[in-house]
Amino acid sequence: MLKISLKLGLYIFSSIFLLETVSMLYLHNHVIQSRINQELESLKSRGNSHRDVLELSYSEGTLKHIGLMESHTDTDVVITNSTGDILQSSENINAEMKTILRKTLPQVPRKGLIIQSSWKDQPYIATVTPYNSDNEYEGYVYMFKNTGEVEELIAQLNKHFLFATVLLLFFMLIIIYFLSKALTRPLIGMKEATTKLSEGNFSVTVPIRSHDELGELAQSIQSLANELNYLKKERNEFLASISHELRTPLTYIKGYADIARRKDLDVSERTSYLEIIHDESQRLNKLLDELFNMAKMDMNTFTISKETVRLASFLETIHEKVLPAFQYKKMQLHLECKEDSSIDLDPARFEQIMLNLLDNALKYSNENTVTTIKAERLPGSINISIIDQGVGIPDEDVPHIFDRLYRVEKSRARNTGGFGLGLSIVKQLVEIQGGTISVRSKLNQGTCFTIIFKGDH
Ligand SMILES: Nc1ncnc2c1ncn2[C@@H]1O[C@H](COP(=O)(O)OP(=O)(O)OP(=O)(O)O)[C@@H](O)[C@H]1O
Ligand SMILES: [Mg+2]
CATH class of the missing domain: 3.30.450 (Beta-Lactamase)
Known part of the structure; x- marks a missing residue:
């Protein structure tokens, strides 16, 4: 070559x-x-x-x-x-x-x-x-x-011409040598970097020497390397958290199974241990379900089938569906949707989004608070918000709550039974339907999640 x-x-x-x-x-x-x-x-x-x-x-x-x-x-x-x-x-x-x-x-x-x-x-x-x-x-x-x-x-003249030609060629060779080296050096650097990337070494640095197309290429390779590096780190962390998540319920199950096996237990005690074992297995089941869902989304095998739905009636059904749970916890759930816009979305997936967000509002709010589902049409977009008056999210946690397995307070989530997967699934579901989701929150005052679908509906 x-x-x-x-x-x-x-x-x-x-x-x-x-x-x-x-x-x-x-x-x-x-x-x-x-x-x-x-x-x-x-x-x-x-x-x-x-x-x-x-x-x-x-x-x-x-x-x-x-x-x-x-x-x-x-x-x-x-x-x-x-x-x-x-x-x-x-x-x-x-x-x-x-x-x-x-x-x-x-x-x-x-x-x-x-x-x-x-x-x-x-x-x-x-x-x-x-x-x-x-x-x-x-x-x-x-x-x-x-x-x-x-x-x-003329012979004299030829001699001069020959001398000039040789001299010119000599300098040309020197100039070309350095020029081609200078021109190809960044390319060679990038080639080495991509070779390293393909070998799985993602911690490469590509020097960006110029602000032209080559510089842009180097910049892209660098961002690719950073991204891959980040993904690798995230995957490792994710696997670590997953195995931790799996281990906890399993420890409970094994522990309580050991106790439940004891002969000297009376029936009510045994039943309560078996109850815990049952709950924990259900938790495990739920976790595996959600993980499976997420894996499907990552592989892009997750198909969405959009339909035109009337937003107001759609939100009303959801409202009816979750209202008993809110009432049970002595909370109020309001629905504010003045106009009846139509919107293209996958109803099943969108319901999943709403149920997840409402589940959070319910879990992370106290009695006698109000949660509001609000839909409004702005020029060029439709915004759907879920506003609660719950415990709120500390500022330093806000950037992470859409990460997988991220929970603000591990112990609090344990009581409420969450894995920290809900919001990461919500975010993916919103994005594959072409929307964006953002959050505003004040500790001890409440949280507001807003989903925005761009376009004239
Ligand atoms: N409305 C809210 N008010 C206060 N904190 C919230 C709210 N929604 C989410 N959070 C915080 O963000 C974290 C991540 O939420 P997410 O829905 O991803 O997980 P989860 O509810 O704990 O578990 P899962 O949804 O998987 O059952 C929660 O643990 C919680 O601390
Ligand atoms: Mg949740």
């Missing part, structure tokens, strides 16, 4: 390399071409100025003079008459020069003509300029330049 930093580096390298090669080649050709053009132009203008001198004063002396001038430069001159006879030359004429001189000339413009420009395969570049002195003396001024010099110049 090719490492990502190497891959990234290779991609950047090959694209820059390609770009560099193309632009270098272009630049190289362009520089050489313009250099050659320059040489040709200057050769031509040199020929032109010889022509000017010749036309000014054509004489044997001038011809000689021009030949002499060119014999001390890196260019050569050949002056011919109109029939091609050589009148003057600055150098001995060699074979290559002769072939150029023998070329039949087209109409040569006054400003001169390039007759040999290919410097690569020919030993000379050459231009020609016509002269005409007083319509008497006519002919051509040929200018030659040895391409050896041009080639030398």
Whole structure:
């Protein structure tokens, strides 16, 4: 497997390399071409100025003079008459020069003509300029330049180009090395973190180095790790509490069973012990039922079937159902539902929610207090509250009461027979129906649970 930093580096390298090669080649050709053009132009203008001198004063002396001038430069001159006879030359004429001189000339413009420009395969570049002195003396001024010099110049140029290319590539490699490392480092960090997560090690920290997409990804992985860590901790705590919850009734059952087995007990004593055993087994049964319910909800196998119900009559049935229990404890239960809205919910599950909340209100209130079921429609939502005047919940416990197996006072709940599961089930049931539940409470004054269903009903 090719490492990502190497891959990234290779991609950047090959694209820059390609770009560099193309632009270098272009630049190289362009520089050489313009250099050659320059040489040709200057050769031509040199020929032109010889022509000017010749036309000014054509004489044997001038011809000689021009030949002499060119014999001390890196260019050569050949002056011919109109029939091609050589009148003057600055150098001995060699074979290559002769072939150029023998070329039949087209109409040569006054400003001169390039007759040999290919410097690569020919030993000379050459231009020609016509002269005409007083319509008497006519002919051509040929200018030659040895391409050896041009080639030398170009070789020099190539050396510079090569050096620049190598230098550029070298720095590019260094930059790419660090760049790809810097770019891939956060990715590698995240990969390591997720590997650890998949191995079950949830206490990982992913450094968040930037505020871009990579930073966001790192942030998400970190939240995932935190969440998993929290879930693992919660599960362990939950299992510990569950086993504790199971053990307590079992200890009672075993203890009282041992006593009930004694021969010297009279019937009423034995019956009361058996009663306790019966109660405790029922408690166990209830606990297992609720746990089973909760497990079902966690697996999302819990199906809800929503129907449109008329809220007022629905709440009235519940009110009737629980009223005897409140009356038995000398408490009042009021129902306040002015308008008859319709609402989409799962009636069975919603009844379970209400019964749980009303059960709490009943359990955690004293005699002669009032509990109110209140339903009201607000713009955009329907709020259903259960308000009691009971013992209330201490502020520090409020954030936890929806946790599984959480009870404010362990001993108090034991007397009232609760497990601390009711509210966690309520919360899940409310949420799978698309609602939210919140609580406000004042110690010794009362508690208010509010369920909110958003939307226009
Ligand atoms: N209306 C209330 N007034 C005062 N305290 C409350 C009220 N409702 C809940 N609580 C507190 O919150 C805790 C959690 O409530 P929850 O309904 O989850 O458990 P429970 O009633 O103890 O047991 P379960 O509902 O499983 O039988 C309770 O133990 C109680 O201390
Ligand atoms: Mg309860």
